[in-house]
Amino acid sequence: MNKIQKKIWMLATVVLVIMGIIWIALTYYNQKTQNQYNEILQRYIKMNEVTSTSQLVVTNLNNYLLEPSKANLTELNHSKENLNRVKDEVLSLRNTENEFDLTNYMNLIDSLIETTDRSLMFYSEKDTEASDKEFTEATRISKYISDMTLTLIDTELKTYDRFYRGIIDQSAEFKKLGIWLMLLITLLLLMITYWFSLSITRPVQLLTRAANELSAGRFDKEIKVDSNDEISFLAQTFNRMRININNLFQEIQQKAQLEHELQQSKLLLKESQLRNLQSQINPHFLFNTLNTLSKKAYLEGSEETSDLLVSVAGLLRYNLKWLDRAVTLRDEVVVIQQYMNIQKARFTDRLTLNMEIDEACLEVQIPGLTLQPIIENAVIYAVEPREEGGNIWFRIKDGDNQVIIEVEDDGPGIQEHKIKQIVEGELVQTDAASTGIGFSNVVKRLKLFYGMENLMDIQSHIGLGTKVVLRIPKTRGIEENAKTLDRG
Incomplete structure (x- = not known):
């Protein structure tokens, strides 16, 4: 007990x-x-x-x-x-x-x-x-x-008349005595109860005051309870807990400082990796494009050739100017249109592009030269090898906290193991016909840019085409992390 x-x-x-x-x-x-x-x-x-x-x-x-x-x-x-x-x-x-x-x-x-x-x-x-x-x-x-x-x-x-009267008088006196006795006993019980409750509530009040001090972040005040019961043991345990929390809090502060410094180093490293990835561009695309332009100039009049040259110039200017920084979806859409103008000149009726764009989403930030490699991949694998050509669907939709971008083709599809390598950023692009910034490169750049995983999803069945779905957050993850670290 x-x-x-x-x-x-x-x-x-x-x-x-x-x-x-x-x-x-x-x-x-x-x-x-x-x-x-x-x-x-x-x-x-x-x-x-x-x-x-x-x-x-x-x-x-x-x-x-x-x-x-x-x-x-x-x-x-x-x-x-x-x-x-x-x-x-x-x-x-x-x-x-x-x-x-x-x-x-x-x-x-x-x-x-x-x-x-x-x-x-x-x-x-x-x-x-x-x-x-x-x-x-x-x-x-x-x-x-x-x-x-x-x-x-x-x-x-x-x-016995006197005896009767004596009993009556004695009963009256006894009633008075009973009332005073009950009052005295009530007072005595109240005093005992007050003393007893005080012996329990006073230590509890001290513990409550100490808990308020701890909740306010003051861990340096010692907890003292002078009672020879379980509450005293609880106070001692509470005091040891205060010391442990204080030590742990100091350790957490030190670790947070180290983690902040480490995070800053990681951000610098990621930015460096991003610039390194963005600097990888294959000039073969430029040669291929110029070859197409020369043939067009030879076969047709100068007006269409002029349009193609404008598109090529805009595409080159975009690549050189925005490859190392964030752009808007509007910029990416303009580049895609310029790119597709060039490819339509090359494939004529063999290439069909269908675009569905929600204008409200075009101000969202995205790494430069993100969507062109995906469109280009569809052109290379879904349109170019087929004599009848192919269709490409490009969609931009609003998904509340994110923007959903879909690039779909009716080509031969992609095998599952390649899809896994692309999504995990492990597939090395070796096709000389592309810009050099392939699927895996896009995946890595998106991860670095947003600081998030699972931004790309590829749905494909052999012989039934491929759909690439990007779920782009409207708020850039790295910026939010940086803000959080600054506030910390």
Whole structure:
């Protein structure tokens, strides 16, 4: 049993002891008063029994004289025995107040018995007149006994009148004493309860104050609780926890500082890697494009050739100017249109481009030269190898917190293991016909740019075409991380 439980049991024991003492005192007083009442009542009953027994003796004597049977004689003798018995019991009621009256009372009882015996004797001797005379005397004595009983009872009432009044006064005083006693006990219990509750609540208040200090970030204040119970042990444990939290907090601060410095180094490294990746451009595309332009200039007039040259110039200018920085989707769409103008000139009706663009999404930031490699991949693998050419669908949709970009073709599809390598950024682009910034390069640049994984999803089935889905967040992850680190 713990110490707090002992305190509770001690308080309960004190309350039970006090209530037990009160109950015993009240029971003793009530029993004492009841015994006194019973004693007085028994005196009245015994005196009244003398009257009824004496009258019964006279009645039985009369019955016997009228009908001298053995049964009537037995009843008469029995009533005389009862009269002698109650006489002895009344004799025990003698006191200084009724001594004279009680002596006369005893004599009357003896006279009644003697008169009854003489009446029986004369009756047995056939002296009817003498027997009737004695019977009349017995009746008169019985009446005297009744009158004397009333006198004795009246004397008893006068004798115990003071006793009755004393009991009434004592009861009133006892009520007052009970009220004061209950008030005193209530006050005592309140004091004990207050002391007991204080021994528990004061340490709890100290713990609460210490908890508030800890919640406010003050870990240097020692917790002291002077109580010899479980709360003191809890305070000691709480104090050890405070020390451990303080040490841990200092360690976390040091680690956070180191992590901040490390994160800054990682950001610098990522930017460096991004620039390194963006610097990888294959000039073969330029040669291929110029070759196409030369053939066009030879076969057609100068107007279309001029448009192609404008598109090529814009594409080259974009590559040289924006390859190492973020651009908007609007810029990327313009580049794609310029690129597709060049490819349509090359493939004519074999290439069909369908564009669905949500204008509200075109201000979102994206790494430069991200979408052209994906479109270019579709042209190289879905259109160029096929004599009938192919179709490409380019869509930009709003997806709440992100922009969804889809590039879909109806080409031969991509094998699963290559899809996995592309998404994980492990596939090395070796095709000389592309710009050199292939799928894997795009995946790496997006991860570096946004600081996130799973930005690209490729859905493809052999013979049924390929769909590349980019889910671009509207807020750049690296910028948000940098802001968070600055705030930290």
